[in-house]
Amino acid sequence: RTVRNALVAASTVAVLLSSTAAYSAEKVYRLKLAETWGANFPIFGDTTKAMAEMAEKMSNGRLQIRIDSANKHKAPLGVFDMVKAGQYDIGHSASYYWKGKVPNTLYFSTMPFGMVAAEQYAWFYHGGGMELMEKVYGPHNLLSFPGGNTGVQMGGWFQKEIKTVDDLKGLKIRIPGFAGEVLAKLGASPTNIAPGELYTALERRTIDALEWVGPGLDLRMGFHKIAPYYYTGWHEPATELQFLVNKQSWERLPADLQEILRVAMRLSAYDMYILNTHASAENWSTMKEEYPNIKVMNFPDDVMAAIRQANDELLEEQAKNDPLAKEILDSQAAYLEKAREWTLIADKAYLDSQAEQ
Numbered sequence: 541r542t543v544r545n546a547l548v549a550a551s552t553v554a555v556l557l558s559s560t561a562a563y564s565a566e567k568v569y570r571l572k573l574a575e576t577w578g579a580n581f582p583i584f585g586d587t588t589k590a591m592a593e594m595a596e597k598m599s600n601g602r603l604q605i606r607i608d609s610a611n612k613h614k615a616p617l618g619v620f621d622m623v624k625a626g627q628y629d630i631g632h633s634a635s636y637y638w639k640g641k642v643p644n645t646l647y648f649s650t651m652p653f654g655m656v657a658a659e660q661y662a663w664f665y666h667g668g669g670m671e672l673m674e675k676v677y678g679p680h681n682l683l684s685f686p687g688g689n690t691g692v693q694m695g696g697w698f699q700k701e702i703k704t705v706d707d708l709k710g711l712k713i714r715i716p717g718f719a720g721e722v723l724a725k726l727g728a729s730p731t732n733i734a735p736g737e738l739y740t741a742l743e744r745r746t747i748d749a750l751e752w753v754g755p756g757l758d759l760r761m762g763f764h765k766i767a768p769y770y771y772t773g774w775h776e777p778a779t780e781l782q783f784l785v786n787k788q789s790w791e792r793l794p795a796d797l798q799e800i801l802r803v804a805m806r807l808s809a810y811d812m813y814i815l816n817t818h819a820s821a822e823n824w825s826t827m828k829e830e831y832p833n834i835k836v837m838n839f840p841d842d843v844m845a846a847i848r849q850a851n852d853e854l855l856e857e858q859a860k861n862d863p864l865a866k867e868i869l870d871s872q873a874a875y876l877e878k879a880r881e882w883t884l885i886a887d888k889a890y891l892d893s894q895a896e897q
């Protein structure tokens with residue numbers, strides 16, 4: 541009898557222990573994500589969905605991320621503020637959209653004449669980029685992570701051909717980031733407009749030109765119907781989107797869920813680069829076959845020379861005005877110099893040798 545009582549007691553303890561363990565193992569953490577993109581937005585929206593699904597599966601359901609598109613939260617360019625304030629735990633957007641609030645956020649998307657995607661990822665993860673990004677975002681109660689790369693972007697859709705530098709004067713163009721500053725120096729009027737309003741802005745002539753991404757995303761937006769000139773890019777060689785995370789939301793997560801979230805963000809970001817490459821290749825060929833009226837153009841050499849000069853002058857000014865800007869720009873320039881040598885001897889030499897065959 542005593543033995544049986546002891547066994548019953550032991551099994552009761554075992555049941556209690558295992559149910560406590562199961563209870564804590566199954567505690568569900570619910571996070572809310574606000575994205576700049578509209579509902580079911582391809583490629584960018586696919587990235588947040590993939591991230592949330594991965595996080596949920598890897599955590600066996602303990603991490604649940606609800607995604608609100610811009611249709612729901614109505615503030616496509618308000619993601620920084622909403623995540624900073626804790627209204628949302630996570631955001632998906634682009635760092636250069638915040639240049640009006642915190643100028644040094646500008647440098648973590650892409651820079652005109654800057655690194656290409658492989659170089660920039662190497663800089664982020666192995667060349668000090670993540671640490672510099674933390675210096676900029678930390679004081680704002682935010683963590684920032686790479687959120688998906690588009691690769692080299694097209695220079696945009698123009699209603700009129702750009703023949704000389706003078707054609708840039710007074711040009712109303714939607715273009716975010718440092719490229720906007722560069723064009724402003726040459727007399728253009730750059731503005732940033734969220735993707736959901738781009739078509740209407742161009743159609744109603746609120747703007748004369750716009751750049752969005754590249755054929756993978758641009759074609760379904762229909763810009764070719766209202767602006768026939770499609771220029772090649774100089775301004776965004778490796779646009780990296782961004783996952784923003786509110787610091788308290790991050791700190792509330794147990795260490796394993798933080799790691800799961802980190803991995804889900806990193807992998808979904810890399811997947812976006814692949815997905816956008818695929819979509820651009822597909823749509824480039826569709827474009828050539830089905831829309832022969834699109835005029836693919838390069839900006840004339842003297843226009844490019846003026847843009848380059850304005851860019852370099854502005855970079856110098858930025859570095860002079862702010863020590864942290866200088867630190868970031870010096871880090872990027874040094875990394876680019878080193879990494880580009882390798883890109884030229886590897887990728888470029890390879891591509892050139894193929895072209896010659």
Ligand code: PYR
Nearest residue numbers: 634716751752753779
């Ligand atoms: C843009 O806003 O232009 C991007 O490429 C994300």
